[in-house]
Amino acid sequence: MTAHRQRARLAVVIAIVLATIAATVPAAQARSTQASTAALTTAGAPTRPPAPATPDSTLPAHQLSAAPGPLDNPLKGYATFYPGSNGTHGYPRSLAWSYFGLSEVMTDPANCGVYDWTILDQFLNDTAARGNHSNFWFYVEYPGGSGTHPANATPACLNGRVTMRHNAVWDTQSPDYDDPDLIAAFTGFIAALGARYDNDPRIGFIGLGLIGLWGEWHTWPYDEDTSGDSYPNYMPTDANAAQIVTAYDNAFSHTQLELRYPDAAGGAANTKDIGYADYSFCYREGSPLQGVSLPQSMGGANYAFLQLALNEGVENKWITNSIGGEVRPEIQSRLYDNWPNGNGGDVDNVKACIELQHATWQVSESSQNYSATDPKVAEGVRLMGYNLTVPTAYFKDSVTATSMKVGVKISNTGVAPFYYPWTVMLGLKDSAGNVVKTWDTPWDIRKAQPLKIRAFPDWNVGSDPTYLDFGWPEYFEAANLSLGGVADGGYQLVMQVRSPLETISASAKKLRFANATQNSDGWLGLGTVQVGTGGGSDTQAPTVPANLASPAQTQNSISLSWNPSTDNVGVSGYEVRRGTQLVDTVTGTTFIDTGLAAGTAYTYTVKARDAAGNVSAASSALTVSTQSSGGSSGTSYEAEAAGNTFTGTVASAACTACSGGQRVDGVGYWSNRLTINNVAGGTGGAKQVTIYYTSPDSRTADLIVNPPTGTTGSGTPVTFPATGGTGTVGSVTVTLPLAAGNNAIRIENMTGWAPNIDRIVVDGSSTPPVSGTTYEAEAAGNTFMGSAAATVCTPCSGGKRVDGIGYWSNRLTITNIASTTAGTRQVTIHYTSSESRTADLIVNPPTATTGTGTPVTFPATGGTSSLGSVTVTLPLAAGNNAIRIENMTGWAPNIDRITV
The missing domain is CATH 2.60.40 (Immunoglobulin-like)
Incomplete structure (x- = not known):
């Protein structure tokens, strides 16, 4: 084992202690047998599975529309700690994890073969009651204890039988892992654990713990690498460690298992039904910075997780066995700030980490503060595991x-x-x-x-x-x-x-x-x-659509919604009429009518129809007007223009509702891209770019300005809501950084289909500055808690800012924020930060609440003397308000002022 790898392990645990995370807590993951693909788990590019059977040609094909997958699908995504965050708050999830000291189950001081499973069953039952699956593992030494579980968890039945060694660096008692009595106790426990819990429906994944600090299969610095230090080796021999791996493999035939290192125990798990877990997911460390997940060929260290997998020839183990782990605590809160890439610093290329590890789940305590509406997080969660x-x-x-x-x-x-x-x-x-x-x-x-x-x-x-x-x-x-x-x-x-x-x-x-x-x-x-024989006898029409309404209007579009109809067989769609004209037929209960004149009234009705062709009576008529003309204008660029670049399946198609009568389809899935060329950027700067599109379902795409050849997914991720049909045009406006002169904007989606593109419109002016009432962070009437304090800041308004916000009780509350009426307000936070950070903004918080407000990501400003700003929407009450800024798991940025 190399000194580099041992130092990496030290960096993991030190960073976690500094972040006051209980330990480098991997998550428990598991396994199930897939004999049909087991032969494919070989090194190098894997053999493609056999092609499936051909559908029965006598069965009519029924096409189904795709839609975004749920964020809390079972057995994938992010896991948070039990019991601290096992409630229903936070980001959607389906997993909870914990660890237990072996002495908490092996409680009989006279008999190592007696087990009390109470503490484990409580965890499993509580988690299952919330609808989630559990991940767990066991340990025998834990530096300092966790506050809930013991620091020294070697069972009392081994007292006087197993030699205990002192780890002076972590002040732990490390048992002799080569002792036959300890190995017998471990293997007996594993057999009993498997007999009781294999195939338990409450369990998602189980980690192979027991050995080393936190059960993480290392005893740094008392480890195999004795060449550069004077510490003796407390780790077991590979042969004895392999006995533990084999015991787990024998005890579990159904539940997925995971081991931290592909080369642990001499690679004993590599030929067994056991997956792996990377407990430093997507982190970069050292000087120069090196990845500890991605391989050396992608800037990783020689001890990186995927480099070890490549060395062992098990980089395709994911085909049959799950891969999990933990996002490094230092970067959990800002993992997605620069999705799909890294931040150029301690966050590696996140999309590459997920794709090459084939990660199904990860521990991330900070994930409970992710925004459920953040499209970057959603794309990452949907990419993990299955979709x-x-x-x-x-x-x-x-x-x-x-x-x-x-x-x-x-x-x-x-x-x-x-x-x-x-x-x-x-x-x-x-x-x-x-x-x-x-x-x-x-x-x-x-x-x-x-x-x-x-x-x-x-x-x-x-x-x-x-x-x-x-x-x-x-x-x-x-x-x-x-x-x-x-x-x-x-x-x-x-x-x-x-x-x-x-x-x-x-x-x-x-x-x-x-x-x-x-x-x-x-x-x-x-x-x-x-x-039955009445196959063609359905003559009953659906009920009339009710509550036709228009939730939104623009200068050239009107959005419609209505309540669903019912039918004795089933509603197959809805006919939308503008006056007497049939505008479109849609399957859902929303529709956006586009291409309308500004400041004009239109009257709509909707009818429901079933598969037999029966049509309901028309809904009550609704008359609604588009907005009057005015506001910003811009230059329009047609997607189908001859000077643009189409790759792969991208091609123009007829579109009655689209500008110019055409749109561009087939954008998405890897190399199928559309590049709109010759986009004038004027003198350069941030510009408002509106993308007009059609889509039967909600889709995403990356917009990349002036991309070097070959780059992918490094631009601005954009979510495009469903327009109600491929013949209905919608629009989304984003801010893009254009260069002076001509620009190219590439539209792509590496993991799914992008919408069909009609055109883009570029506003000729730069993004206007924010105006409003300013509230200084350092003002005397505000509340500073813990280490939060005002410091000198030359570029800041008033010459000061507030530093030291974050980690539990270190908070800033800005008070006396006036709002004449209750409602949502645009609030701009001006700040400095040398790195990307996050914070929760809590409006009018009760004294005891924490982390229940709006989570906000603050990109790095380039230094603590450089100002940046982020604008969010917050619900203010009538009269005076207070906004508290905090971060329970890391440092927040330094706050200059807010503008409302």
Whole structure:
């Protein structure tokens, strides 16, 4: 083991202690068997799985619309600590983690074979009651203790039988890990743990702890690297450590397991059904800075997690075994500040870390402060682990036989498969939404491997990033589904993946697909089917759409919404009419009518229709006007213009609603890009750029200004809401930094489809400065707590700022903020910061609350003497208000003033 690697481990634990995080706490992760792909887990570019079966040509294809996947899908994303953050607050999640001292279970001082599982079951039950899965592991030495669990957790039954050594650096008692009695106690415990908890529906992943500080398989500096110090080696031999690895592998046949290092115990886990966990995810350290996750070929250290995986030839272990770990605590709160890239400092390329590790989950205590509406965080969470979509279902619209056949394709646009063989069910819902028939299928969703995988530069298959075809839209088919007991009539065909956690917790998070027809009850709508001889006899029209309203208007568009209709079989869509003209037919209950004249009144009605062609009466008419002309104007650039650059599948298409009668489709998924050229930037600077587009569902894209050839995803991430159909134009406005003269703006999406682009409009003026009432941070009437204090700041308003905000009780409260009426206000925070930081802004907080306000990210300003500003929307009350600024897990920026 190298000195570099030992120093890396030291940096991990010291940083965590300095950040007052309890320890370098990995998360517990687990495993399940996938014999069908086990042969693919080899070094180098993996062999692509066999192509799936071809859909039955006698079954009509039903296309399903994609939609963003949920942020709290089971067994993926971010985990927070139990019990401290095991409640329902914070960022959407489905995982909680904890660790336990071995002595808390092995409690009998006279018998090492007696176990009290109370503390573990309490954790599992509490977490399951909240609908989440658990991750955990055990330790025997913990520097300083955690305040909840013991520092010395070697069971008392080993007193006098096992030699204890003192770790003077961490003041711990380290048992002799080579002692036969200790090994027997460990392996006996592991066997009992597996006998009791293997395949437990409450558990997501289990870490191979027990050995080393915090159960993290290191005893720095009392370790194998004795060449540069005088400390003896407290780690076990590889042979003895391998006994622990083997014991876990023998004890667990279903639950996913994870080990910290690919080369631990001489690589003993590499041929076993065990995954890995990177507890310093995406961090860079040292001088010069080196990554501790990415390999040397991407600027990583020789001890980096993925470099060790490459050395061991197990970089593809993710195909069958989960990969987890922990985001380094120093960077948890600012991991996504520069998504998809790093910050050029201690945060490495985040997207590359996720893609090359194929990370399914990570510990991140700061994730509870992420904004659930932050598109950068959402893109990262959806990329982690699996992200399943059903693009097509195959079935007959009318069935008169006693059974039916159903097929579906399932695509995975995440970076890893789903690791458990959860049961896939099909069902029928009646017109009232009741499930009247279900069938269990033999389908194994673990077969849905990621469609694309990112290649390591070490594979020598192309320049970085290169994405290789891997998985397929996997086809599953179920025949002879009995219709016995199903009454003749119309039904919705539905599909669900059943979580075993649902058998013990009504709150269990349901696995949901990234489809527009995914329901919150877990059922995915596949389409309507008529059962029985009355296949063509549906003559009942849907109910009339109610509460037609217009939630928003612009100069050239009007947004509409209405309540859904019901039908005896099922509503298939809605006809939107402007006056007597049919404008569009949509499947949802919203629509944006574009291309309208400014300051003009329009009258709308909506009708519902079903699959049999029955149409309801018209809704009540709604008359609404567009906004009057005025405001900023700009220069328009058509997407389909001849001077632009199309790559891959990108091509122009007819579009009646679009400017010029055309739009550009096919943007997204890796190299399919649109570049709009010759965009005038004037004298340069920040410009307002409005993108006009069509999209049947919400989509994302990166906008990259003047990109060097070959770069990807390094621009401004933008979310484009659904426009209600591909013939309906919507718009999104962003601020982009244009250079003087001509510019190029490239639109791409490396992990999904971007919207169809009509045109962009560029405002000729720079972004206007913020105006309003200023409140100085250092004003005498404000409240300073802890280390928060005013200091001299030459560029700051009033010559001062407030420093020392962050870490628990060190807070600044700016008081007497006037608001004539209650409502939302634009609040601009002026600050300095040498690095990207975060803070919570809490309006009129009760004395005891913490972290319940608006989380805000503050990019680095280039130094503590350089000012920056961030504008957010906050809800102010009528009269005087107070805004408290805090950060419970790190330092906030230095505050100059706020402007309201």
